[in-house]
Every structure is written in structure tokens, then in C-alpha cells.
Amino acid sequence: MHKNVERVLIPRDQIDVRVRELAAQIANDFRDESGGDEPPELTIVSILTGSLIFLADLIRNMPLMLRLRMITVRSYPGKSMTSQPAEIEGRLPDDLTGQHVLIVDDILDSGQTITLVRDLLAERNPASVRTVMFLRKDTEPARETHVEYVGFDVPDEFVVGYGLDFDGYYRNLPDVVTLKREALK
Numbered sequence: 001m002h003k004n005v006e007r008v009l010i011p012r013d014q015i016d017v018r019v020r021e022l023a024a025q026i027a028n029d030f031r032d033e034s035g036g037d038e039p040p041e042l043t044i045v046s047i048l049t050g051s052l053i054f055l056a057d058l059i060r061n062m063p064l065m066l067r068l069r070m071i072t073v074r075s076y077p078g079k080s081m082t083s084q085p086a087e088i089e090g091r092l093p094d095d096l097t098g099q100h101v102l103i104v105d106d107i108l109d110s111g112q113t114i115t116l117v118r119d120l121l122a123e124r125n126p127a128s129v130r131t132v133m134f135l136r137k138d139t140e141p142a143r144e145t146h147v148e149y150v151g152f153d154v155p156d157e158f159v160v161g162y163g164l165d166f167d168g169y170y171r172n173l174p175d176v177v178t179l180k181r182e183a184l185k
């Protein structure tokens with residue numbers, strides 16, 4: 001275990017099982033909607049950088065025709081551990097007319113990021129917009145933000161690993177963990 005890890009909240013084998021389950025559930029929901037014919041194509045809009053590892057595991061378990069679009073949203077610059085107003089960096093897809101969109105993100109905290117992205121994508125004429133979050137923190141705004149799919153609910157603590165970072169580090173840890181106090185400086 002990495003020396004800065006305080007405790008493992010979600011071990012890698014549990015993540016693996018849950019991600020496969022989520023992928024199957026999402027793929028089934030899309031198939032059901034199509035009424036038995038060819039399932040509709042899916043446009044995935046993934047929010048970098050935190051969703052990267054979740055995204056890679058999720059889509060490899062989704063046997064659908066799908067395309068990927070990546071966007072960047074800044075909300076926790078540098079060592080900040082509280083949400084700042086979210087801002088999109090770079091361009092959003094211009095036209096999503098008739099497309100079924102699935103937003104993929106790492107963690108729901110204040111809900112600002114996902115609300116911003118969802119509203120901006122909804123203006124671009126998609127056939128549907130749904131959201132899958134790998135984690136949801138136990139905060140009031142997170143509980144009040146509507147998302148269709150959630151991997152795990154976690155306590156209101158700062159977590160890293162499986163894509164989530166502190167100051168850009170720890171994304172490569174395969175488990176979701178909390179860090180020792182002295183590492184959060």
C-alpha cells in the first residue's frame with residue numbers, strides 16, 4: 001500500500017464487480033428503450049481527468065455502438081479540497097441533435113460540475129441525456145442532484161485513487177482510498 005494512504009474505502013475487486021454491473025445495467029436500459037430493434041447509438045461525454053479510469057473500464061463492458069467525446073471542467077484547482085465554481089475548458093460538442101448522451105464523471109460533491117455540463121448539453125438538442133457518476137459523496141447538495149446511475153455512495157471525506165486526484169497525484173491507485181492528514185498539504 002502507498003505510504004500516504006490512510007485507509008482503503010473501496011477495494012479494487014469491489015470496483016471491478018460494480019463497474020461491470022453498471023455497464024450491463026446502462027446497456028440494458030438502452031436496449032429496452034429501442035423496443036427490441038437495433039439499440040440506439042450512444043454518445044459518451046466524459047469529464048476529464050478524474051473519470052478516465054472509470055470510463056475505460058465502463059465502456060469496455062458495454063457492448064453498444066458508441067462514440068466518445070471528452071471535455072474538461074475545472075472545479076478543484078491544485079490542492080483545493082472544496083468545490084470552486086465549475087468552468088468548462090475547451091469546446092463542448094456543438095450539435096447533439098437526436099443523439100442519446102451519457103455523461104460520465106468521477107464524483108458528485110457539490111453537484112456544480114454535473115449541473116453545468118448537463119444544462120449545456122441539453123441545449124444542444126439531444127434525444128436524451130443521462131449521467132453516470134462513479135462516486136457520490138454524502139453531502140446535501142449531492143443527494144439533491146439528480147443522476148441516473150451511481151457506482152458507490154461514499155462518506156463526505158476527501159478520496160483519491162481510481163482516477164481521482166489530490167493536486168494531480170494518486171490517480172493511478174487502483175483502490176479508492178483516503179489519505180493521511182500529513183499528505184493533504
Ligand code: IMP
Binds near residue numbers: 083166
Ligand atoms: P462538484 O462540482 O462539487 O460536484 O465537484 C466534482 C468534482 O470535484 C469532481 O469531478 C472531482 O474532480 C472533484 N472532487 C470532488 N470531491 C473530490 C474528492 O473527494 N477527491 C478528489 N476530487 C474530488
Ligand code: MG
Binds near residue numbers: 047048050051105106
Ligand atoms: Mg472532475
